[in-house]
Amino acid sequence: MTITSVTKTDLTRRRMLATALAAGIGAAVPISAARQAWAAPTAPAPLPLMLPRSTGPHPVGVVPLHLVDTSRPDPVAGPGHYRELMASVWYPARKAENLPRAPWMAEGVVRAFLADVGFPLDPALCPLTAGHVGAPVHHTGHRLPVVVYSHGSGSHRGDHTITVQELASHGYAVVTVDHTHDTFTEFPDGRVVTPDDFPMYPRDFAADLRFLLDCVDGLAAGHNPDVDGKTLPPGLLGALDPQRIGAFGWSKGGTATALTMLADQRVRAGLSLDGPMQPTITADLDRPFMMMTAEFTRAAMPDVATFWTHLRGWRLNIQADGAIHHSYGDDATLIPQAGKILGMTDQQIQDWIGILDPARAVRIQQAYPLAFFDLHLRHRRGHLLDGPSVVFPEVKFVP
Numbered sequence: 001m002t003i004t005s006v007t008k009t010d011l012t013r014r015r016m017l018a019t020a021l022a023a024g025i026g027a028a029v030p031i032s033a034a035r036q037a038w039a040a041p042t043a044p045a046p047l048p049l050m051l052p053r054s055t056g057p058h059p060v061g062v063v064p065l066h067l068v069d070t071s072r073p074d075p076v077a078g079p080g081h082y083r084e085l086m087a088s089v090w091y092p093a094r095k096a097e098n099l100p101r102a103p104w105m106a107e108g109v110v111r112a113f114l115a116d117v118g119f120p121l122d123p124a125l126c127p128l129t130a131g132h133v134g135a136p137v138h139h140t141g142h143r144l145p146v147v148v149y150s151h152g153s154g155s156h157r158g159d160h161t162i163t164v165q166e167l168a169s170h171g172y173a174v175v176t177v178d179h180t181h182d183t184f185t186e187f188p189d190g191r192v193v194t195p196d197d198f199p200m201y202p203r204d205f206a207a208d209l210r211f212l213l214d215c216v217d218g219l220a221a222g223h224n225p226d227v228d229g230k231t232l233p234p235g236l237l238g239a240l241d242p243q244r245i246g247a248f249g250w251s252k253g254g255t256a257t258a259l260t261m262l263a264d265q266r267v268r269a270g271l272s273l274d275g276p277m278q279p280t281i282t283a284d285l286d287r288p289f290m291m292m293t294a295e296f297t298r299a300a301m302p303d304v305a306t307f308w309t310h311l312r313g314w315r316l317n318i319q320a321d322g323a324i325h326h327s328y329g330d331d332a333t334l335i336p337q338a339g340k341i342l343g344m345t346d347q348q349i350q351d352w353i354g355i356l357d358p359a360r361a362v363r364i365q366q367a368y369p370l371a372f373f374d375l376h377l378r379h380r381r382g383h384l385l386d387g388p389s390v391v392f393p394e395v396k397f398v399p
Contacts, residue, residue: 046125048127048128049337052362054168054169058093058138058171060135061090061099062131063232065087067215069082085178088176090167091138091144092169093136102129104127104158112184112194134231134233136235147172147377149163149174150205150208150209150248155183156185162366163365170370172373181195203256205255209256210263213266244377247270253273254276254277255276257272270288271290280303291308294354298317316397332356335358367384367392
């Protein structure tokens with residue numbers, strides 16, 4: 001399977017989710033858009049979709065950032081324009097109870113998402129996250145370890161919010177980014193940008209991640225990277241630890257994570273969620289790396305197998321029985337909820353997220369990334385990564 005086919009698959013499945021959301025407001029579902037003959041929606045007034053709660057001891061704060069990398073011209077935007085990105089910083093918070101929770105996607109992005117399949121929008125159906133906008137940072141006397149996140153083709157920075165807010169609730173600062181031209185994103189002036197025909201490769205995603213690392217360094221040194229001078233949450237400046245940085249990504253973002261580590265020593269540990277590792281990565285990597293595979297396995301993908309042989313440090317490959325590409329991510333919980341609105345059958349839902357039970361998929365993507373980064377960024381050794389667990393019998397360790 002090629003990177004191009006991965007992109008088409010990801011976009012098609014996201015169109016399916018948009019279709020499901022739109023169906024919840026009573027719109028007709030054209031078969032040409034859905035590509036399946038689903039039953040008519042059964043719920044007359046569906047409730048908004050929901051994301052699972054994080055399990056950590058801290059409430060979660062979040063702040064969006066508007067960033068511009070002046071070292072990289074943007075050929076799409078034209079002369080004099082540079083690489084422009086939207087990012088978010090998630091972190092453990094305090095005094096967050098009375099602050100609004102951030103939506104999974106901004107309203108303008110949801111509208112673009114639905115317009116892609118020709119539907120109007122009911123913003124109330126977009127799930128809320130655990131992130132309280134602008135909440136003060138919780139301090140414990142130590143700087144916060146940092147994890148940067150890269151989404152997949154045609155996706156957005158909220159696509160793995162389950163994992164992101166879980167890490168933040170356990171004391172991590174997590175920096176997510178929309179890879180402009182291969183994402184749905186909205187800028188502060190109201191511009192909404194959708195995936196276009198300009199090619200974005202894993203190396204371009206990796207360049208975005210390296211720029212994020214520069215922003216992390218700036219925040220750690222007390223500098224605000226937001227180009228509009230946005231007021232940051234109390235306690236964020238100086239709170240991040242530039243000496244303890246990890247990275248993770250899904251699909252193309254998993255490949256970008258590996259490329260970032262090869263190019264930048266600041267990332268001390270990396271995690272790929274079913275990354276295809278295309279083009280072939282043949283350089284040696286001597287820092288910890290974990291792969292959570294599903295469809296892009298070492299047995300099925302020569303590029304993944306080759307990458308595995310070049311991991312010279314701590315390495316681990318796990319795989320959950322019944323998982324497919326979209327079992328890792330927020331789709332695992334959002335697709336079943338949207339399916340109820342649409343009247344989809346169990347088989348139709350499984351076609352999108354696999355036969356791994358959605359609740360188990362959520363727990364796996366909460367527990368294993370946390371255990372990995374705890375081990376390699378905090379030196380907190382548990383037993384989850386030592387071998388098969390009775391708590392997670394569906395997770396296999398691939399030798």
